[in-house]
Amino acid sequence: MSILDGIRLALRQIWAQKLKSFFGLIGVLIGSMFLITVVSVVEGMNRYMEEDFARTIYGLNTITLRRMPSVSFENDPDLWRSWQSRPRLRHEDAEAIDDRLSIPALIAVESSNGSTLQNAEGLKVGNVWISAVTPNFFRIRNYDVARGRLFGPAESRVGARVIVLGHETAEKLFGSRDPIGRTVRVGGREPFRVIGVLEKQGNLFGFSLDNRAVAPARSAMSRFVNPPGVVDEILIRTDDSKLLDEAALQVEAVMRTRHGLRPSEPNDFVIQTAEDSMSFWTRIRTILLIAFPFLVGIALVVGGMVIMNIMLVSVTERTREIGVRLAIGARKRDILMQVLVESATLSGLGAMLGIVVGILLAKVVEAVSPLPATLAPVWIVVAAGVGIGVGVIAGLYPASRAASLDPVVALRAE
Amino acid sequence: MSEIIRTEGLRKEYELGAETVRALRGVDLVIERNEYVAIMGPSGSGKSTLMNLIGCLDTPTSGEYWLNGQPVAKRTDDELARIRNREIGFVFQTFNLLPRATSLHNVELPLIYAGLPTKERRGRAVAMLGKVGLGDRMDHSPAQLSGGQRQRVAIARALINHPAILLADEPTGNLDSTTSEDIMRLFDALHRDGQTIIVVTHEPDIARHARREITLRDGVISADVRSERASATAPAGAATG
Numbered sequence: 001m002s003i004l005d006g007i008r009l010a011l012r013q014i015w016a017q018k019l020k021s022f023f024g025l026i027g028v029l030i031g032s033m034f035l036i037t038v039v040s041v042v043e044g045m046n047r048y049m050e051e052d053f054a055r056t057i058y059g060l061n062t063i064t065l066r067r068m069p070s071v072s073f074e075n076d077p078d079l080w081r082s083w084q085s086r087p088r089l090r091h092e093d094a095e096a097i098d099d100r101l102s103i104p105a106l107i108a109v110e111s112s113n114g115s116t117l118q119n120a121e122g123l124k125v126g127n128v129w130i131s132a133v134t135p136n137f138f139r140i141r142n143y144d145v146a147r148g149r150l151f152g153p154a155e156s157r158v159g160a161r162v163i164v165l166g167h168e169t170a171e172k173l174f175g176s177r178d179p180i181g182r183t184v185r186v187g188g189r190e191p192f193r194v195i196g197v198l199e200k201q202g203n204l205f206g207f208s209l210d211n212r213a214v215a216p217a218r219s220a221m222s223r224f225v226n227p228p229g230v231v232d233e234i235l236i237r238t239d240d241s242k243l244l245d246e247a248a249l250q251v252e253a254v255m256r257t258r259h260g261l262r263p264s265e266p267n268d269f270v271i272q273t274a275e276d277s278m279s280f281w282t283r284i285r286t287i288l289l290i291a292f293p294f295l296v297g298i299a300l301v302v303g304g305m306v307i308m309n310i311m312l313v314s315v316t317e318r319t320r321e322i323g324v325r326l327a328i329g330a331r332k333r334d335i336l337m338q339v340l341v342e343s344a345t346l347s348g349l350g351a352m353l354g355i356v357v358g359i360l361l362a363k364v365v366e367a368v369s370p371l372p373a374t375l376a377p378v379w380i381v382v383a384a385g386v387g388i389g390v391g392v393i394a395g396l397y398p399a400s401r402a403a404s405l406d407p408v409v410a411l412r413a414e
Numbered sequence: 415m416s417e418i419i420r421t422e423g424l425r426k427e428y429e430l431g432a433e434t435v436r437a438l439r440g441v442d443l444v445i446e447r448n449e450y451v452a453i454m455g456p457s458g459s460g461k462s463t464l465m466n467l468i469g470c471l472d473t474p475t476s477g478e479y480w481l482n483g484q485p486v487a488k489r490t491d492d493e494l495a496r497i498r499n500r501e502i503g504f505v506f507q508t509f510n511l512l513p514r515a516t517s518l519h520n521v522e523l524p525l526i527y528a529g530l531p532t533k534e535r536r537g538r539a540v541a542m543l544g545k546v547g548l549g550d551r552m553d554h555s556p557a558q559l560s561g562g563q564r565q566r567v568a569i570a571r572a573l574i575n576h577p578a579i580l581l582a583d584e585p586t587g588n589l590d591s592t593t594s595e596d597i598m599r600l601f602d603a604l605h606r607d608g609q610t611i612i613v614v615t616h617e618p619d620i621a622r623h624a625r626r627e628i629t630l631r632d633g634v635i636s637a638d639v640r641s642e643r644a645s646a647t648a649p650a651g652a653a654t655g
Contacts (some may be wrong), residue, residue, distance in 0.1 A: 324510040329499020329527040
């Protein structure tokens with residue numbers, strides 16, 4: 001008897017006992033549903049962290065050089081004090097790195113602060129995230145304008161009073177009017193001419209990325225962010241992610257020389273990459289990925305036991321049928337296969353339903369939360385495989401019982 | 415005529431608690447091709463045991479058994495399954511059809527185990543159902559059929575692989591007398607077409623259809639009578655009515 005005949009036979013049997021079959025496969029259904037949902041959400045969070053969070057904060061393939069960490073869970077006041085006494089980063093540091101780096105890279109400086117913007121009519125918008133940057137900043141961060149233009153090297157060099165607004169800021173200041181060419185005053189004082197509006201960025205943990213304004217680093221904007229010549233951070237982006245570590249080493253060497261550090265002295269600056277920011281998330285993910293197979297495992301073990309019981313009952317009920325099959329020429333292995341295929345088909349069906357429900361559940365999570373539900377197709381294969389595997393294992397004992405029946409005894413059964 | 419069945423000193427013993435039951439105590443039997451044999455005897459005489467051995471459902475404790483010229487007393491389970499599939503066609507008192515399967519599926523079942531492709535199975539099952547007069551009941555399940563029709567499906571299933579012997583165990587035990595007579599007339603017709611038939615029964619009316627009556631008592635053959643009168647009581651014609 002071929003596998004296909006076996007599956008057809010199994011489906012007929014499953015369909016004939018719809019209710020019993022449903023209870024049989026519900027355990028595996030829950031197990032695989034759980035697997036698919038959790039994997040979707042974890043993968044979704046992972047993508048969110050890698051693509052949105054990490055890229056927004058640190059940028060892809062980007063090294064961030066700072067005086068002190070941008071995010072820190074340290075609360076030792078002495079440590080904070082020592083960070084405060086470190087030398088500030090300056091435009092000259094960025095230029096030195098640009099000179100000495102042997103790896104092709106984009107380099108930019110960025111300094112940020114919060115401030116208030118005001119339009120010509122006196123309308124004020126507060127809590128705007130203002131940044132003074134060099135033009136490569138836009139390329140490193142993959143920012144582009146929705147309208148107007150970005151500023152270039154010439155405007156950057158002379159510190160032109162031009163400004164690019166975030167989507168939300170532009171809307172708050174000018175409503176439906178075209179903001180290009182209009183004037184905004186930063187901090188209520190310095191006038192800048194709006195030359196562009198950035199593409200919509202969305203938000204990160206509820207914090208809007210569109211309420212911002214970006215102007216050249218050497219323009220009057222710098223007064224609102226830092227003392228003259230000082231920058232918050234220097235960004236270095238390599239085209240090739242494999243060269244990132246090498247670039248980080250070179251940046252470190254340049255900065256140690258510039259700060260005159262002896263080999264025994266620690267760095268008085270920090271070099272951050274997107275991977276660093278991922279370490280916290282990676283820890284959470286590891287915990288999830290250890291905990292969830294355990295939960296899925298419990299569901300599948302329970303599901304397997306239910307299937308084993310159902311198959312045992314089914315085999316006992318069909319002792320006579322098995323006797324008939326043996327009498328008309330079924331071999332032991334045909335009976336074994338029939339029960340195994342039936343068991344595997346039952347749990348495979350459960351796994352399939354579980355996958356469908358799991359995907360729907362992940363879509364619901366996606367709809368009600370900012371997490372994108374991502375599911376690599378391999379997980380569907382894994383869930384189906386695990387489901388069928390559970391069926392085969394659960395079917396082994398009932399199948400061997402069925403196959404070892406004596407045809408004479410089986411034919412006499414009621 | 416060639417030998418289909420030959421047994422020599424066939425014995426079967428089995429343990430029942432502390433007791434050893436000697437169900438068969440040395441049966442020597444020769445059945446030729448196209449014989450029509452009734453095996454009779456009271457309950458406990460060993461006729462069921464003999465049927466199980468002839469049908470290769472069981473193996474003897476000792477003795478020899480040749481089926482179609484091949485020794486089959488000491489075969490493996492798989493070989494016995496193959497012999498049951500190819501050489502033996504079982505007909506049971508309780509029909510033993512798969513309850514949820516159609517007539518067609520029941521009849522093609524032995525061909526599934528023989529490994530035939532779907533198309534060929536279908537064709538042969540359809541033809542065989544036609545032959546037993548159920549061409550219009552292909553898609554009926556056993557519950558939708560009368561007792562006589564069920565037994566006809568079972569007979570079609572038994573014959574589908576052209577077995578050397580048709581082995582019927584009380585084939586009319588669950589049927590009324592009119593239907594029984596129908597089934598026996600079908601057996602008569604099959605016999606006329608050359609089928610070797612062995613019927614195990616305790617009803618003399620049924621045994622009368624056979625051309626030879628073997629009586630078992632206490633695990634041995636006590637009588638073996640060949641008769642010509644059987645043909646007189648079962649006239650030819652209208653066998654598949």
